[in-house]
Amino acid sequence: RVVFQNVEDLPQDIQYDFIVAGGGTGGSLVATRLAENTNWKILVIEAGGSNEDAWQTRVPALWQSLWKSRVDWNYTTVPQPGLNNRAVDYPRGKVLGGCSSHNTMIYTRGAKSEWDRYAELGVKSWEREQSTNIRGIGRGVDSGPGNLSDAGHFDPAFHGTDGELSLSEEFPFNQDWNDGTPVGTAWNEFTIDVKGMRSSATTAFLSKAGDNVHVLLNTYVTRVVPAASNGTDFRVVEVGTKEGGELKQIVANKEVIVSGGIFGTPQILLYSGIGNGEELEAAGVQTLVDNPSVGKNLSDQVTVFVSFSTTIDDTVMERNRNRTSCKVIPLNHMSFIRLPDDAPPFSEEGFSDTTTGEDASHVEFSFFQIGAPDPDAGVMNSTLQVFVSNIHPVSRGSVTISTSNPFDYAAVDPGLLAEPVDMSILREAIRSLRRLLSAPVFQGSVFGSVVPPANVTSDEDLEGFVRNAANSWLHGVGSASMSPKGAEWGVVDPDFRVKGTTGLRVVDASVVPFAPTAHTQAQTYGFAELASLLIAKDYA
Numbered sequence: 001r002v003v004f005q006n007v008e009d010l011p012q013d014i015q016y017d018f019i020v021a022g023g024g025t026g027g028s029l030v031a032t033r034l035a036e037n038t039n040w041k042i043l044v045i046e047a048g049g050s051n052e053d054a055w056q057t058r059v060p061a062l063w064q065s066l067w068k069s070r071v072d073w074n075y076t077t078v079p080q081p082g083l084n085n086r087a088v089d090y091p092r093g094k095v096l097g098g099c100s101s102h103n104t105m106i107y108t109r110g111a112k113s114e115w116d117r118y119a120e121l122g123v124k125s126w127e128r129e130q131s132t133n134i135r136g137i138g139r140g141v142d143s144g145p146g147n148l149s150d151a152g153h154f155d156p157a158f159h160g161t162d163g164e165l166s167l168s169e170e171f172p173f174n175q176d177w178n179d180g181t182p183v184g185t186a187w188n189e190f191t192i193d194v195k196g197m198r199s200s201a202t203t204a205f206l207s208k209a210g211d212n213v214h215v216l217l218n219t220y221v222t223r224v225v226p227a228a229s230n231g232t233d234f235r236v237v238e239v240g241t242k243e244g245g246e247l248k249q250i251v252a253n254k255e256v257i258v259s260g261g262i263f264g265t266p267q268i269l270l271y272s273g274i275g276n277g278e279e280l281e282a283a284g285v286q287t288l289v290d291n292p293s294v295g296k297n298l299s300d301q302v303t304v305f306v307s308f309s310t311t312i313d314d315t316v317m318e319r320n321r322n323r324t325s326c327k328v329i330p331l332n333h334m335s336f337i338r339l340p341d342d343a344p345p346f347s348e349e350g351f352s353d354t355t356t357g358e359d360a361s362h363v364e365f366s367f368f369q370i371g372a373p374d375p376d377a378g379v380m381n382s383t384l385q386v387f388v389s390n391i392h393p394v395s396r397g398s399v400t401i402s403t404s405n406p407f408d409y410a411a412v413d414p415g416l417l418a419e420p421v422d423m424s425i426l427r428e429a430i431r432s433l434r435r436l437l438s439a440p441v442f443q444g445s446v447f448g449s450v451v452p453p454a455n456v457t458s459d460e461d462l463e464g465f466v467r468n469a470a471n472s473w474l475h476g477v478g479s480a481s482m483s484p485k486g487a488e489w490g491v492v493d494p495d496f497r498v499k500g501t502t503g504l505r506v507v508d509a510s511v512v513p514f515a516p517t518a519h520t521q522a523q524t525y526g527f528a529e530l531a532s533l534l535i536a537k538d539y540a
């Protein structure tokens with residue numbers, strides 16, 4: 001690919017076939033795949049800079065240092081009633097590769113029944129056989145275990161062999177939860193390559209694309225514009241660098257693909273006049289396509305940090321002693337847990353199952369690390385630290401605009417714990433983890449709860465703790481949700497086209513209709529892989 005830092009530098013004699021607005025996880029993959037047709041010229045426009053100018057994006061252990069840095073959009077949510085009105089930080093990657101350049105690199109695909117439910121939304125090409133394995137949607141994005149010992153670590157049946165995205169594990173184990181049945185405990189698979197470097201949408205894909213891909217950095221897409229006045233053929237992209245600065249328009253011969261992510265995509269659509277007519281008019285934006293679903297249906301997992309006293313060795317020190325800290329990130333393994341049918345949220349409180357089926361889970365335990373004793377806090381043992389998450393939330397949030405200035409940040413409301421069932425499940429998740437860690441095998445090594453204290457047991461006390469401590473698990477999806485063709489809700493059709501428009505598609509996590517039993521980068525790659533095939537087919 002050829003990189004430009006400034007819109008003025010773009011060659012004047014080139015007409016782009018496809019313009020991809022946002023060079024993140026979905027955008028980088030779709031641009032790379034489309035570029036395989038060397039007759040097509042593709043322009044990727046990214047608001048952030050190059051990942052190569054931010055070396056920390058390559059070193060997995062430095063992932064947290066990227067948040068609130070110059071490669072982060074650094075969103076803050078609106079006050080969340082479900083979190084006692086706290087507004088919480090919400091990082092999103094503002095750099096080539098998007099969130100895949102600054103996320104935690106865990107690679108989990110979700111459950112078969114979830115992919116089947118996505119398929120019910122009309123995506124005919126996801127037959128059951130394929131949905132068990134995203135590899136079925138194209139060639140597969142991952143390379144399997146690479147050069148690492150693969151005996152028993154991965155099940156090769158569920159991974160690619162020649163995909164570009166590198167994967168590795170921290171420690172050996174004999175289970176692979178990327179087989180479509182993720183319930184259980186497994187060692188994590190990470191998007192880290194065999195040299196111990198981050199494998200992102202840009203290092204794995206875009207950086208290897210041919211010169212028919214042009215990448216324009218540090219350039220902000222303000223909106224998409226109809227090619228003809230009053231039309232709905234949105235093949236023109238308007239760009240600028242700062243408020244009050246000059247705006248330019250670039251035309252795509254074939255299509256514009258919006259890949260701005262869960263906040264950036266609805267923001268671009270809304271400022272383009274595609275959204276809820278009343279809300280747009282109130283913000284001072286002319287409505288061109290009245291679609292009340294744009295920016296709604298934001299579905300986000302919610303997590304709470306808990307810890308237990310333990311005499312197990314401090315893993316942070318251990319990593320430092322072994323001089324492996326550049327590669328190793330703390331999250332060694334996770335559990336996806338399905339609450340039993342007779343768990344209180346269902347049996348006592350009467351809530352319906354929130355998942356898609358027996359192969360999907362309600363909650364996740366992410367075993368973060370074993371931290372050192374903290375005498376100041378009166379904690380004399382190390383602590384086993386766990387993020388406990390409700391990964392199938394029923395609550396829905398939104399992304400809205402209230403001004404006509406496209407450089408303003410949209411208001412982000414993930415609606416965390418808005419629905420009582422989500423609170424009930426997260427409360428039960430903490431009890432479930434406590435039961436797990438009081439099993440005989442942990443006796444003598446894991447002791448009482450430190451956070452929240454062991455005497456926090458009643459519904460009321462647990463709820464009070466959760467509402468004060470919970471956060472987004474940063475896996476939002478659905479703010480430009482896919483829905484069946486002709487449905488009265490949803491933003492894109494199963495072929496990723498924005499409803500009511502021509503020449504315009506969305507390819508990123510915002511089209512994923514609901515949160516999976518997974519972290520969301522693999523879903524994004526899966527959807528982007530499918531979109532690439534569908535788009536290429538349309539122009540074959």
Ligand SMILES: Cc1cc2nc3c(=O)[nH]c(=O)nc-3n(C[C@H](O)[C@H](O)[C@H](O)COP(=O)(O)OP(=O)(O)OC[C@H]3O[C@@H](n4cnc5c(N)ncnc54)[C@H](O)[C@@H]3O)c2cc1C
Binds near residue numbers: 100
């Ligand atoms: C801190 C963090 C940790 C995470 N950890 C994990 C994990 O361990 N495993 C996992 O599976 N998932 C993880 N996720 C989630 C996962 O990374 C995302 O779901 C996925 O990468 C989203 O891809 P996307 O293409 O939708 O958006 P992005 O990757 O965010 O891409 C959007 C791109 O568009 C650009 N953009 C936005 N607006 C504009 C505009 N107006 N003009 C030009 N460019 C624009 C952005 O700068 C960005 O590059 C994490 C997310 C975060 C934030």
